[in-house]
Amino acid sequence: MQSLDLKFYQRVYLWSTVGNHSAANLKEAAVFLRLIEKLRLSDAEQRESEFTAVGDKYLWKPISPEYGSRTIELEDEEAKALAAVIEVAPLRVNDAVWLEPLVKQITETASLEKIWKQQP
DSSP states (O other), X not given: OXXXXXXXXXXXXXXXXXHHOOOSSHHHHHHHHHHHHHHSOOHHHHHHTTOEEETTEEEOOOSSTTTTOEEEEEOHHHHHHXXXXXXXXXXXXXXXXXXXXXXXXXXXXXXXXXXXXXXX
16 A cells, blocks of 8 residues: 655646556556546536646646645555556656656555565
């Protein structure tokens, strides 16, 4: 289990990126659907921020700098799937500033958990 602290923009970005990812089959898609559900904005957040989709772009009005920040709890399978999607998705270089540390956090936590499970 992993906890990720994500800001509003990061949740929107990841929600969209995971949603646009292609899965090989329905079984593989299931983990991505769980990710989408955990990342998505609530109905209240969408209303309050006046969130709208216009083509491939998303628009919203920031309410406050910390509005929409949330801690997301991911199962190991979900964390690995999220890291895999981030690593293969095209991205703006500006987004690499926060995506690279996020992937590093996910993979380091997964590696540490593996080590802990192997110890007697």
